[in-house]
Amino acid sequence: MxxxxxxxxxxxxxxxxxxxxxxxxxxxxxxxxxxTSELVISTEPVDGMEVEAEYQQFIKARRIVVLELRKISEIASATDEEAHGIIQAQIQIAEDPELDKSIRRLIMERHYGADRAVNESFLYYIQLIKNTGNALMIDRIVDIRDIRDRLIRQIQHGELVxxxxxxxxxxxxxxxxxxxxxxxxxxxxxxxxxxxxxxxxxxxxxxxxxxxxxxxxxxxxxxxxxxxxxxxxxxxxxxxxxxxxxxxETYRREKERYTLELAESARIVELPSVTRCGREIVLRANIEFEEEFDNIRKYRARGIGLLRTESFFIEDEGLEEYYSKEAFFEKAVKAAAPDSVTIRLFDVGGDKFSDTTTKEPNPFLGWRGVRVLLDKRQLLRSQLTAIMNVAGRNPGKIRILVPMVSVVEEIIEIRREVAALTEKMRGNGKPFDENLEIGTMVEIPSAALIAGRLAEEADFFSVGTNDLTQYTLAVDRGNRLISKLFQQMHPAVFQLIKKTADAAIEKGISIEVCGELASNPDAALCLVGMGITDLSMSAASLPRVKKAIRKYSMLEMAELSQMVLDAATQDEVRLILDNWKKEKEGDFSR
Amino acid sequence: MLMKKIVVKNAAGLHARPSSMLVQLASKFKSEFHIHMYGYRINAKSILGVMTLAAECGAELELELDGPDEKKAMKAIIELFDSGFNEMQKEKSR
Missing domain, CATH: 3.50.30.10 (Phosphohistidine domain)
Incomplete structure (x- = not known):
């Protein structure tokens, strides 16, 4: 494609x-x-006799701007509740009593032209809002400027051309x-x-x-x-x-394809996520930003299978900020309700810390994920505290996922930290989730190979296929020289996933795949065939995966995955998949 | 004159929509309404003023109402804060 x-x-x-x-x-x-034309603000002072008339010019402009906004608001209320709210706020801004006082004062006392008085008064508030450093508020500045520009244009008789x-x-x-x-x-x-x-x-x-x-x-x-x-x-x-x-021509085709896909996925979104034999497959969403929350409902995801937490760190450039992220987790829980949210603990490399002086020759084989967390206990505890506070208020709705686990001791140590924090919460009389589940990412071959023992310490597994591919084939996926070797559908990767799935099923813990591989419909068939009935991916990919899964029975997919596991190369895997699908399509039953 | 301390409860804080709701409600009353926070005192019938507070979840504010309907106004405003600006309700109705 x-x-x-x-x-x-x-x-x-x-x-x-x-x-x-x-x-x-x-x-x-x-x-x-x-x-695109820049506004030019007058600088000529207003004659002392004209100040009242100048102020009235502002009043008249404001009346027209508000009328215009009301009109837009009417259109908006029919189509979009949120837009309607924004425009209501804009009307309030235009009619703000303090703004009015400020504009009046600048015209009356300093003899500013009305346009200049409007401009200066708005600048004052915009600067104050910038100073708050609050991202939500700073994003609103564009709406405030919009009002300012409308008022100025109106005053200058410049129609909104x-x-x-x-x-x-x-x-x-x-x-x-x-x-x-x-x-x-x-x-x-x-x-x-x-x-x-x-x-x-x-x-x-x-x-x-x-x-x-x-x-x-x-x-x-x-x-x-x-x-x-x-x-x-x-x-x-x-x-x-x-x-x-x-x-x-390329884009015309692309557009056509996209339109078809949209219509198709709108239809599929409404269908239940079951195999042809009626087995339910849980499809969840991978989420990183608040703006993506709406996608959970839009694509009918069963909650959040992977909530990434790295962006906080990078955006805020500091660990102290972590505490404020409880609000984010709380919102994630609400967005996922009635299903749960799996929060992956902070997963970055050591290079993100300013106090590290050692340059690692092999960062991908170095200080990353849980290795960093266990060395930076303060960071670990602050994150766990935030997550556990939210879990306490929403028992059963949050699970913790530990990244980059390569040895059993790591998960044991994280459990110990969680237990200590639980005790502390109990002592402080804070609500806590007694059955908070702690799972491990399986993304390093060693973890897959000892999955049976790991399953005794973890409540669930989540397979991260990008890193698993990288470590299994010893291919840095960012390295262009060897990018052909980054083969997510290589039989070796499938074999490790199968081993992990078998161990999980035997020990009775749940297993899911949250990597990119799950969003590939062909690969998803193989994963389900291995008995993995829980997949998490970017929400927009859910319809096409659901579409694929609905076509086949568990038994058929199990047969497929067995053939794939026996393959020698990724090319062979692809060939097997293509032939298998063709053969199935030949069946008149579909 | 009435004074009362209150904590912002809704997760996203007093962002644009709650600010707008607060000003809209306050404007229905005759009483003057000010908010004290971080040593500032702002006119809470001014949406720009409320927005410059950027009060986040957990922030402590002091409400000051002064006028003929101050009791009624205080009650309504506290209810709005306590409801978390209907944010949860909005979630449900979607």
Missing amino acids: NDQKYDPVLKAGEQLINGQAASPGYAIGCASLFN SGVAEGSVVICDELMPSDILLFSRHKVIGIAANEGGLTAHATIIANSMGIPLVINAVGATRITSPGDMVVVDGVDGRLVVRPDASTL
């Missing part, structure tokens, strides 16, 4: 900007440029939530913006309205002219300006 995709090698005449995918889908059409043609692709600087709603009324088919953030509301609205959006497409407004043919690739985060005929 990948080889059909757009090859980002520039053809004559076309220009490519790599941005960030913010709302999926493809749009191919003529460009409209929006709102959109110049947006119906059915076009909008290229703009920065996106305002209300703009997206206006765009959708103009039947805009896609948007690319020079700037933007994934958590900004404009992004959320674009998603909910199904408009493909690429943000951080730096220079988009500079290289695009109105009427240019453009492609917005909201899947890979690209903007192609003046595409060459073959690029256009």
Whole structure:
């Protein structure tokens, strides 16, 4: 499938900007440029006799802006509750009594022009909000600026010239939530913006309205002219300006395929996740960011099978921040309800710590995962405390997953830490989850080989297929020289997974696969065939895996996995899979 | 004049939507409404003012109400805080 995709090698005449995918889908059409002119603020003082009239100009502008927002809000309330809320807040901002006082004072006392008074007053608040360092608030600044610019434009009699043609692709600087709603009324088919953030509301609205959006497409407004043919690739985060005929053709195909896939997955999402013989397969979502929580419901995932916690560390650049992450875990539990959340303990390499001086010659074979946690007990305890506090309030809804376990002692040591913290919580009279499950990642061959013994210490297994492939085949997946050897479907990888599954089933603990392999429908069939009935993957992959699983019975998949386990090479595995599927399709029963 | 200490309970804190709800509610009453936090005193009928507090979950605020309907206003505002700004309710209704 990948080889059909757009090859980002520039053809004559076309220009490519790599941005960030913010709302999926493809749009191919003529460009409209929006709102790219800078506002010019007056600097001339207002005559003392004119100050009251100047202030009245602001009042009049505000009335029009609020009316306009109400109109947009009406459109929004029909389509999107969240957008409606944002615009309500924007109306409150426009009518803010303190803002009004400040603007009035600047006009009356300093003789500022109304536009300048508006600008200065807003700047003051924007600076204060920036100073809070609160990401949620800082993302809202774009909505506040939107109001400021509307007021200033209105005062300057500059109409909000959109110049947006119906059915076009909008290229703009920065996106305002209300703009997206206006765009959708103009039947805009896609948007690319020079700037933007994934958590900004404009992004959320674009998603909910199904408009493909690429943000951080730096220079988009500079290289695009109105009427240019453009492609917005909201899947890979690209903007192609003046595409060459073959690029256009590639994207037309891609768009068609995507549309079909969407319709298909919408249908599949509603179907139960069962094999042909009626056995339920638990399909969960891998999640890292709060913005992904909605996908759990959208794709009917049975909770979160892997909640990654690394991004906190990288974003915050400090361990102290960890304590505040209880709120994040709490939200994850809510998003996954009534199902559970499996939280993987902090899994990074030693290079992320500023106090390490030793440069590791082999970081992938070095100080990572649980090895770091056991050496950095404070970090471990702060994370465990946060997780266990939330688990105490939501018993049975959280499981802990320990990364990079290579020897049994590591999981025993983590259990000891959890037990000590539990005692402390009991002593403090804090609620705790008595049956908090602790599982280990199986991603190192040694762990797979001693899975039987590991199963005596762990409550469940979760197979991480990326690292397992890397360590089994001794291939650094980031190394281009040997990238062909990174074979996730190699029989050796399957054999280790089988050994782990057998041990788990024998010892009566649960096993799941949370790696990339599970999102490959063919591989998923093999995994289910090994008796692994619990898979976790990026939520968007769930429909296609479910579709595959529903076609076959447990027995059929068990036969398939046996053949795959006996193969000698990955190519052979692929061949077996292809032939098997063809043979099954030949059966008139499907 | 009434004063009362209160803790922000909803997980995401007093972000844009709760700020908007708070201001909307407060504006229904005649009483003046101020919030004290970190030594600041802001007009809580000003959404921009409330947003600059960026009060996170667990933050302690002091509410100050002054006017003819201060008791009624205080009761309604505390209820809104205690409900976690209906965030859980919103989750359920989705």
